Amino acid sequence: MSMILKTGQVTYNLGPLARLPHGEGRTFQIGTHSIAVFRTRNDELYATQAACPHKGGPLADGLVGDGKVVCPLHSYKFQLATGASIGNTCAALETYPITLSPDGDILLSLDA
Amino acid sequence: MQKQRLVIIGNGMAGARLVEEILAHQGGDQYDIVVFGEEPYGNYNRILLSNVLAGSQDSADIFINPLAWYKEHGVTLHAGSRVDAIDCTLKCVYASDGTVMAYDKLVIATGSSPAIPALANLYTPERKLQKGVFAFRTIDDCTGMLDYATQARKAVVIGGGLLGLEAARGLLNRGLEVHVAHVAKHVMNVQLDxxxxxxxxxxxxxxxxxxxxxxxxxxxxxxxxxxxxxxEDGSTIDCDMVVISTGIRPNIELAQQAGIAVERGILVQDDLSCSVPDVYAIGECTQHRGCTYGLVAPLWEQAQCLAERLTHPDSEKLYLGSRTSTKLKVLGVDLAVMGDKEEVDEDDEVVVYSEPSRGVYKKLIVRENKIAGAIVIGDGSVTPRLLQLFDRRSPLPENRDELLFQLSGESKEVNVADMPDDTQICNCNGVSKGKIVSCVKSGKRSLKTLCDATRAGTGCGSCMSQVKSLLEYAAGDALVEDPSIHYYVPGVPLTKPALIEAIKEQQLRSVSSVFAALAGGKEDPGSKAGLASLLKTIWGKDYEDQRDARFINDRVHANIQNNGTFSVIPRMYGGVTSAKELRRIADVAEKYQVPMVKVTGGQRIDLVGVAKDQLPAVWNDLGMPSGHAYTKSFRTCKTCLGSEYCRYGVGDSTALGINVEKRYQGIETPHKLKLAVSGCPRNCAESTTKDIGVIAIEGGKWEVYIGGAAGASVRKGDVLCVVDSQEDVLLYMGRFMQYYREQARYLERTHGFVERMGIEKLRQILLEDSEGICQRLDHDIQSAVDSYVDPWQEAHAPATPAQFANVLQPVEQVAAL
Known part of the structure; x- marks a missing residue:
């Protein structure tokens, strides 16, 4: 898995994969960006905006599975890969390119 | 991927429903769908034709999908085009308008025709029905009858079956004198005794x-x-209009000519396939396991099954036949029939109530304590419950009369049909009746899809019965029973007993192993917490805990608030505290600048607004165990003062409350448990509306109540037992808790559980040991008690990386272009 870095993007090393527990998410603060980063049980990585568009719930605290995250406040559901909302009228989540480096570090890219 | 072509012959209720179901499975991406319909219209609800005849509905109102609908959904409809032949070798069909259409998959849904008896002088020389004689099947038949009825005076309906009586009702409403000639000894002899x-x-x-x-x-x-x-007996009757309604005949000719196996109907297997590859059949034209059907429910079950099969090649869904039931109004008389009309086995129990003067008749056939059949005439109020018990094959209460009569204490349900559209039904999410009804009309016809789409009923859940009634009202016969309502959690297709059995048999100790073994590896996030709770109940300390399966509250042992902070409620046994404890709480509140300190409804003190990363330090400084005010478990035991100080107290409620709480703190349950102990019948701790409540009564005795509620629902608990000692209170409480842990659905509160099981039954099981499980229940709850660990100990040893972090920072910026 390699990441193609696009012009105008900045890549951050979020540290080793082991910083995230299996099947959970954590919120990262990168400058002014709050980003929820998820590691599924089979070690796929996803990154979305941190706050639920419904009422600002912390998505990183949500339950994750089957490629979806469920917001812990009111159970609004979203697709992790695309950010698309499922069964609700919220706007889609922002998603960000994320990958694992050959050294096993989590790499996340943001627009500069 | 190249799309396959799916050709459907027949645009009646079966064919059209199949198209809808396939589209619901996103089958439009896999198939080019082509439908041939003999009638030149979109599809309509044939069942409602009798309402059109009766004048209670306009023919324009019974169309389900107009022609434009097909276009919108990318479905090609050849309306008014009859398929004359199928070539199963070349895999194509020939239509009357000259179209030759190749297929990859073919579905025959040609329905049925009226079975017209051989009557002398029935046809004109042109082989048309004599003027004034009608069959009753299509919208054109209906229009023809309506035109003719305006100048007719006296009509005879041949055939006293369901449809014949519907026709009679229609003509009666049109002002005709109506007679019904029927060959059997009584009307509706197929359905009625x-x-x-x-x-x-x-x-x-x-x-x-x-x-x-x-x-x-x-x-x-x-x-x-x-x-x-x-x-035949030589007698005659004069009339100027005749309607023939002597049953239906499956339309099998087309299939038969194509060499497809037929008997009375087109023969289909459990996967709805015919005797020829890539050809399927559904609806009234089919014969499945020897049965042909003329009701709408089986046809919908077939359409659902086939749609799933066609869109998911690995689907193993089978259609195993239908148990038919029907509920209708015949000429204004409420009538419901289901299953057998007469006893079949010697052991069948028959319960009958008959009141001819009022036209009321109710009959139940009970086999193995389940409804094998029922007839209800003239009393619609008891029908919904009977239909539900029949459909779900539920065990019956011992008193059969409860089934046949509405109890006088039951409050009359408000009729949802009469409510104005802007009535708010779901008060949590602000969903109106109008919104729910329009959502049903747009195709969300199962409770689950409806609730998902509108969010109605997804808050506190207390409006669920009204949402259900609205669904029934708006969907009518089109209602789809969602099998997942019987599952313990939506993502694993098993009922709770079957799930427990599979978990034990396959030794599944973690949530991910359950998904892998029983749900094809699909980890439904909405099912994780329920499975975690169940596995903990089954395996106790041998449960393999995976933290990601827990809801956030259970990962950090605090209750998440609307701003992402948490509330901290330390355990305060029996609601009794001390100056020292209070001082410590006050110090913590000041030190961490806790925004709000609040006394809770359960006699505790709540520190509200604590950041996640402060939780371990707050717990540490408090030096008190977790109060579990964030999870589905034993929460609190509220007490009144009791005999130690109160001048009315007859029992030591505080001492008992403290003992109850020390014993059962933190035990996981399907939903939260709130308890109370009151020291006298004045019941100041409100024990009668608690999940489990205890009241001291004179003579050193204690009453134990179960299934009370005073939240979103209000219910007075039932007395489980009256005992002589505190030890016995603890014993029966624990026994009930364990039974609830094993038997209740996830998120089913005790009030619903006790109501569902019935207090009599629970007393038999828990007091008289009717199932011989009391000893085991006592043993298992003791194991749960023994394996209790205060989760706030994780302050010293976090269970996962960054368990209590608010936010993490990146290590470095690595590249920029």
Whole structure:
């Protein structure tokens, strides 16, 4: 898995994969960006905006599975890969390119 | 991927429903769908034709999908085009308009035709029905009857079955004198027993329908226009209009000519395939396991099954036949029939109530304590419950009379149909009746899809029964039963007992292993917490805990608030505290600048607004165990003062409350448990509306109540038992808790559980040991008690990386272009 870095993007090393527990998410603060980063049980990585568009719930605290995250406040559901909302009228989540480096570090890219 | 072509012959209720189901499975991406319909219209609800005839609905109102709908959904409809032949070798169909259409998959849904008896003088020389004679099947038949009825005076309906009586109702409403000639001894003889037939007969006659029973029609009288009927016994009746309704005949000719196996209907297997590859059949044209069906529910079950099969090649879904039931109004008489109409086995129990003068008749056939059949005439109020018990094969209460009569104490349900559209039904999410109804009309016809789409009922859940009634009202016969309502969690297709059995048999100790073994590896996030709770109950300390399966509250042992902070409620046994404890709480509140300190409804103190990363330090400084005010478990035991100080107290409620809480703190349950102990019948701790409540009564005794509620629902608990000692209170409490842990659905509160099980049954199981499980229940709850660990100990040893972090920072910026 390699990441193609696009012009105008900045890549951050979020540290080793082991910083995230299996099947959970954590919120990262990168400058002014709050980003929820998820590691599924089979070690796929996803990154979305941190706050639920419904009422600002912390998505990183949500339950994750089957490629979806469920917001812990009111159970609004979203697709992790695309950010698309499922069964609700919220706007889609922002998603960000994320990958694992050959050294096993989590790499996340943001627009500069 | 190249799309395959799916050709459907027939645009009646089965064919059209199949298209809808396939589209619901996103089958439009896999298939080019082509439908041939003989009638030149979109599809309509044939069941409602009798309402059109009766004038209670306009023919324009019964269309389900107009022609434009097909276009919108990318479905090609050849309306008014009849398929004349199928070539199963070349895999194509030939239509009357000259179209030749190749198929990859073919579905035959040609339905049925009226079975027209051989009557003398029935046809004109042009092989048309004599003027004034009608079959009752299509919208055109209906229009023809309506036109003719305006100048007719007296009509005879041949056939006293369901449809015949519907036709009679329609013509009666149009002001005609109506007679019904029927060959059997009583009307609706397929559905009703003799007594039921008699009672319906007298109701019909009171309404002005004349019945002529045991009359076999053999001729139409009249020349160029009907003037009467002749019967086999030589008698005649004069009339100027005749409606033939003598049953239906599956349309099998097309299939038969193509070399597809047929008997009475087109033969289909459990996967709805025919005897020829890539050809399927559904609806009234089929014969499955020897049965043909003329009701709508089986046809919908078939459409659902076939749609799933066609869109998911690895689907193993089978159609195993339908248990038919029907609920209708015949000429204004409420009538419901299901299953067998007579006893079949010697052991069948028959319960009958008959009141001919009021036209009321109720009969139950009970087999193995389940409803094998029922007939209800003239009392619609008991029907919904019976239908539900029948459909779900539920065990029956011991008192059968509860089933046949509405108890006088039951409050009359508000009729949802009468509510204005802007009535708010779901008060949590602000969903109106109008929104729910329009959502049902747009295709969300199961409770789950409806609730997902509108969010109605997804808050506190107390409006669920009204949402259900609205769904039934708006969907009518189109209602889809969602099998997942019987599952313990939506993502694993098993009921709770079957799930427990599979978990034990396959030794599944973690949530991910359950998904892998029982849900094809699909980890439904909405099912994780329920499975975690169940596994903990089953395996106790041998449960393999995976933290990601827990809801956030259970990962950090605090209750998440609307701003992402948490509330901290330390355990305060029995609601009794001390100056020292209070001082410590006050110090913590100041040190961490806790925004709000609040006394809770459960007699605790709540520190609200604590950041996640402060939780371990707060717990540490408090030096008190977790109060578990964030999870589905034993929460609190509220107490009144009791005999130690109160001048009315007859029992030491605080001491018992403290003991209860020390014993059962933190035990996981399907939903939260809130308890109370009151020291006298004044019941100041409100024990009667708690999940488990205890009240001291004179003579050193304690009453134990279960299933009370005073939140979103209000219910007075039932007395489980009256005991002599505190030890016995703890014993029976624990026994009930364990039974609830094993038997209740996830998120089912005790009030619903006790209501569902019935207090009598629970007393038998838990007091009289009718199932021989009491000793085991006592043992298992003791194991749960023994394995209790205060989760706030994780302050010193976090269970996962960054368990209590608010936010993490990146290590470095690595590249920029």
């Amino acid at each position: 003799t007594m039921g037939g008699k009672i319906l007969r007298s109701s019909l006659e009171k309404m002005g329908v004349s019945l002529h029973l045991q009359k076999r029609t053999n001729a139409i009288l009249g020349d160029g226009q009907v003037e009467g009927l002749g019967f």
